[in-house]
Amino acid sequence: MLAPAMFISLLVLASCQPNPQALAARQYLVDLDPLLLENGLVAERLLVQAGAVHDAKAQPKDTYQAWSADIVPLAEHLRDEAAALNAPPDWLEAHKDLAAIWSTRADGYRDIAEAVDVGDPKLFKQGRDLADTAKLREESWFRDTNARLETYSLYVDQFPDPELR
Numbered sequence: 001m002l003a004p005a006m007f008i009s010l011l012v013l014a015s016c017q018p019n020p021q022a023l024a025a026r027q028y029l030v031d032l033d034p035l036l037l038e039n040g041l042v043a044e045r046l047l048v049q050a051g052a053v054h055d056a057k058a059q060p061k062d063t064y065q066a067w068s069a070d071i072v073p074l075a076e077h078l079r080d081e082a083a084a085l086n087a088p089p090d091w092l093e094a095h096k097d098l099a100a101i102w103s104t105r106a107d108g109y110r111d112i113a114e115a116v117d118v119g120d121p122k123l124f125k126q127g128r129d130l131a132d133t134a135k136l137r138e139e140s141w142f143r144d145t146n147a148r149l150e151t152y153s154l155y156v157d158q159f160p161d162p163e164l165r
Contacts, residue, residue, distance in 0.1 A: 022152040024088040028095070029149075029156055035081055039102075040159040042074045060116065067113035075106040094148075098141055105134035 049066045052058035058066070079102045087095035111127025114120070142158045149155060 019152070021090055022154075024090040025149055025152050025154055028088050028091040029154060031085055031087070032095075032156070033160070035078060035085065036157065036160050037162055038074065038078045038081065040162070042071065042078060043159055045071050045074060060119075064113065064116045067109065067116055072106070072109045072113050075102070075109045079103045079106040094141070094145060098138075101134050101137045101141060104130055105138070108132075108134060 045066075049058070049063065049071060052066075053063060079099070082095075082099035082102050085095065085099075108127045108130025111123050111130065113127075115122075115124035115127055138158070142156065146155055
């Protein structure tokens with residue numbers, strides 16, 4: 001028979017075991033972190049280009065160059081990295097959704113770059129529609145994911161500040 005003190009010690013030790021779902025969530029966020037930093041970089045480059053267009057400082061050739069040599073390759077790299085990430089089983093479906101969102105956005109950005117190059121307004125609208133759809137789905141994904149992570153006192157930032165790393 002166990003002494004009361006030993007029984008209580010075993011009970012406390014058993015209750016201190018880490019929650020497997022919390023560990024999976026934490027591991028997923030660790031694995032996702034470099035992709036989130038890259039997502040922030042894509043957003044930053046897009047905002048710089050949008051600002052140049054808004055301020056009428058961008059020439060069509062410069063706009064195409066920014067999209068084709070900078071924004072699109074970053075978005076496509078993020079898409080590829082997301083597809084290659086092996087999410088824990090508890091997070092596999094959610095991650096597949098995020099990878100699909102980033103894939104849609106990369107496709108939209110590719111269409112925008114091509115539209116700027118050839119002056120095709122229909123292709124530009126198609127690309128913008130894809131990018132806008134991806135943006136809304138991405139915002140929803142982060143909102144839903146953070147609601148799920150709240151259970152474990154965790155949070156994921158859609159555009160983390162690399163200076164805080």
